Amino acid sequence: MFKITAYGVRPIEVPYFHKLNHNHYDLNLVPDLLDQQNANVAKGSDGVLLRGNCQADRHNLEQFKEWGINYVFTRTVGVDHIDLPAAQELGITVARVPSYSPYAVAELALTLGMTLFRKVGAELTNTHAGRFTVADSYFSKEIHSSTVGIIGCGRIGAAEARLYAGMGTTVLGYDPNSSDPHQKNGIPLVDLPELLQRADLVSLHVPLIAGQTENLIGATELQMMKPAAILINTARSQVVNLAAVTTALQHHQLGGYGADVVVDERHIFGNDFATLADLPSPELRHLMEHFPNVIITPHVGSFTEPALQDMITTSYQNFATTIAT
Numbered sequence: 376m377f378k379i380t381a382y383g384v385r386p387i388e389v390p391y392f393h394k395l396n397h398n399h400y401d402l403n404l405v406p407d408l409l410d411q412q413n414a415n416v417a418k419g420s421d422g423v424l425l426r427g428n429c430q431a432d433r434h435n436l437e438q439f440k441e442w443g444i445n446y447v448f449t450r451t452v453g454v455d456h457i458d459l460p461a462a463q464e465l466g467i468t469v470a471r472v473p474s475y476s477p478y479a480v481a482e483l484a485l486t487l488g489m490t491l492f493r494k495v496g497a498e499l500t501n502t503h504a505g506r507f508t509v510a511d512s513y514f515s516k517e518i519h520s521s522t523v524g525i526i527g528c529g530r531i532g533a534a535e536a537r538l539y540a541g542m543g544t545t546v547l548g549y550d551p552n553s554s555d556p557h558q559k560n561g562i563p564l565v566d567l568p569e570l571l572q573r574a575d576l577v578s579l580h581v582p583l584i585a586g587q588t589e590n591l592i593g594a595t596e597l598q599m600m601k602p603a604a605i606l607i608n609t610a611r612s613q614v615v616n617l618a619a620v621t622t623a624l625q626h627h628q629l630g631g632y633g634a635d636v637v638v639d640e641r642h643i644f645g646n647d648f649a650t651l652a653d654l655p656s657p658e659l660r661h662l663m664e665h666f667p668n669v670i671i672t673p674h675v676g677s678f679t680e681p682a683l684q685d686m687i688t689t690s691y692q693n694f695a696t697t698i699a700t
């Protein structure tokens with residue numbers, strides 16, 4: 376029986392791993408993320424399975440190779456946490472989960488968007504502190520008569536577009552990779568400046584590609600956006616220039632920033648800080664301390680039951696097809 380060590384398995388995930396295994400694999404489920412200290416718990420395994428915030432750097436991969444581990448699986452779409460050139464050099468096969476329920480992230484993006492759009496974040500903070508006055512700043516538009524711009528019209532972007540379209544919202548998309556210049560996955564396409572100028576809320580669903588989507592939304596793009604429009608980022612932190620977001624919020628040019636992703640996630644998500652002052656990112660701390668219209672979730676976009684089941688099922692399929700060949 377092949378032995379798989381899975382890192383970063385949360386307690387709530389354990390029954391799903393066992394239920395979907397059908398006794399095919401000898402599972403070593405490790406709650407900790409992969410790091411230099413605990414790599415050796417995989418000794419004796421045939422393959423390892425990673426979560427997104429496990430970092431498989433060259434050193435870890437060299438150790439795996441030394442221990443006869445020739446397979447690194449990740450239960451994520453992205454592989455930016457794995458040193459792919461090193462894996463290739465060492466002859467380690469890497470396999471990922473190319474897709475899982477896109478509604479997991481799309482629903483969270485919509486929730487962040489609506490929370491800011493209807494000022495619910497600020498309202499909740501105030502009512503829970505005993506302040507029930509209706510502030511003028513709570514005044515809002517309605518989403519059904521507004522326009523949402525989706526940047527990156529792939530699986531998640533298309534799912535969010537369908538959710539907004541169901542509420543009667545006008546949806547526009549921008550995606551340079553489309554065989555049809557007029558639409559992608561049912562979303563009418565416009566160029567980026569037009570989308571930024573017309574949207575009341577902009578939602579990002581692009582992959583992080585160095586030199587292409589890094590800093591895709593910076594000062595210039597923020598200035599093109601409608602005054603007080605909202606920006607939602609469930610993609611990757613580096614797609615947005617946070618310094619430019621801070622400036623746009625200071626000048627009330629941006630109506631709010633909602634994100635499920637932050638810089639240096641490995642040192643932030645998965646940790647509990649006594650106060651915001653202990654956050655290792657001064658930029659994030661400043662945003663969260665000073666702007667009630669900034670809302671951050673701890674990278675939970677894909678933390679839903681259907682998405683988890685898809686990830687584990689595809690990981691088992693990856694074990695079967697990759698290790699068997």
Ligand code: NAD
Pocket residue numbers: 452453477480526527528529530531532549550551552553580581582583587588591609610611635636674675676677678
């Ligand atoms: P996808 O590959 O289906 O879609 C990405 C789309 O972005 C593609 O249509 C592509 O053409 C487009 N694109 C590429 N470069 C672009 C650019 N410069 N401008 C505009 N569009 C561009 O991917 P997906 O499954 O929809 O996932 C999108 C991203 O969401 C992932 O890459 C990942 O970073 C992020 N994600 C976040 C979570 C979370 O938990 N928050 C979970 C899964 C994925």
